[in-house]
Amino acid sequence: MAGEEKTEKATPKKRKDTRKKGEVLQSKEVAVAVFVVGIFAFLAIFGNYMFQMLLNFMEQSMSSIDKTGNTVEFAMSVFWKVAIICVCTVGPILAVGVVLSVLPVIVQTKGLFSMEAMKPKFSRLNPFTGIKRLFSMQALVGLVKGLIEIIVVVAILYFQVMDRINEFKKLIDTDVIKIVAYISETAMSLIVTIFVMLVFVAAADYVFQWWSFEKKLKMSKQEVKDEYKQLEGDPQIKGKIKRKQQEMAQQRMMQEVPSADVVVRNPTHYAVALKYDRKT
Template identity: 45%
Template sequence: MAGSEKTEKATPKKRRDERKKGNTFQSKDVVSVVLLFVAFFILNLLVPFIYQQIKNLYIAQMKKIMTVETLTVSGVNQLFREGALVFFISVLPVAIVIMFVAVIMSGVQTGFLVTGDALKPKFNRINPLSGIKRMFSLRSLVELLKSLAKVALIIAIIYTTILAMIPMTPDMLITKIDENVMFMMDQTMSMVQTVCMIFAVVAILDYAYQRYDYEKKLKMTKQEVKDEYKQTEGNPEIKGKIRQKQREMSMSRMMQMVPQADVIVRNPTHFAVALKYDADQDVAPLVLAKGKDHIALRIVKVAEENKVLVKENKGLARSLYESVEINAYIPAELYKAVAELMAWVYSTRKKENVK
């Protein structure tokens, strides 16, 4: 069905919810290539140190081999242990830096997200059918082909490097140890550099694909977007009814204030404003209620039912309606006009009292 197609981009709420679940965008190849470049940079810095370690090991091993008549198992083990120690000492600084950079790079891509949702037990993780589906999914196939391509590239680079070195082997037998070690290290570094450059291209392509795949998975159907809006903003129909009810309650409260007014100024059907002034309490006349069109007519009707004076003044009624809020004092520029109105109110009341 067309309505069930995921055609809409993920909303901010959808992204936040997925992030809380631990579902964040991350390209492992970007992390890998950064680690390769870091390793290459560190190795370049450590070339003199590694060179000296390898040279010392080479000399020591050759001396031992030349001084013994036959190689024993224990002797070979000793040579292996010494070589492993040199390798460990040479690689340890690089390994420490790489581990630190790996954590930083993963954090940069995921925003250093720490969530326990990914650790919660989920049935589909142990369900054999789900596992088989994941194994034969398009994503798994892409990852497999990508891994095979990487291995093939590395093998090809190593093979071509060694193949190019074969003609030089006779010369290496009569060359000084220092030169041989430096030559081997140069070839190794050249090999690593080539791998880094190729993997950088792979990482760029992988980043683009992973971003596309991630955004595609986050897409929502039109119905999901509507449902989310209802959950976060509320059902539009219900909200409309609530607003209508609030307006009715506000109108009712305002109409209850009309009988307390001293005068209603009107224009004659479009605007109506209820004014009250208590010289002992108010700094200026106060607007108790105001309305336009049918609300104005209701204000006038309530006023007449409660014997509140009503005065027609088109200009003043419009000015009060447009410039003064309910329960607010009139501005200074309207003092004179309202003072004349209040004088009329007091005069009318006085006449009525005389009668």
């Protein structure tokens, strides 16, 4: 029945067919959390080294101006040094960013590459289908989730700033080093808090995506029966074939009875026809 409720868990075949279509369990929030946390972790480990490299380059460039003057050779030298510094600082960040963007997708999809998912679907061009997707439960959940994330981030920033506003006022008359140190401490506290929020959101979103994916895969009892028929054959047809085979076997047996030397039987159930063969 078309309107039959889907209460049965997806069979291995249904899961396999769904995967072939490129439909797998994925959470975008997990990918975002991995990317953001990974980039900041990389900067926390290697950022000081990169910053020091930039400072050394600036010091060398400034000292070289007084010695060499403003010449074309000096300008070209500075240009190539800037290029090298950019490659050594920005390059690793970009490389790590690419890896962190691709890695969560590979892990969640288990390296799936589906040509079926890449095929053009003209149904996507249907404006009514697009409008239906805009007002679907999935879209509503995504909107609510986005609003909650914005509210939480704004609330974190607000309470962190309000909690430290008095300390900021006291720093006005202090030296620059203390101001920078306090701002760095505040920024790190904000970053850690946002990291915790990202991990929590990613975990919650993954659970929701898993529930939604499993619900989408569920099958009706009739679908399970139909799939079983496809794999194993229609039970009624199999029963008819079995009965026909038994009838044919019984006919062959009855044809051999006249050539038997003796028939042994009990009064009601069984009869065994035996033929004596001297050679065997």
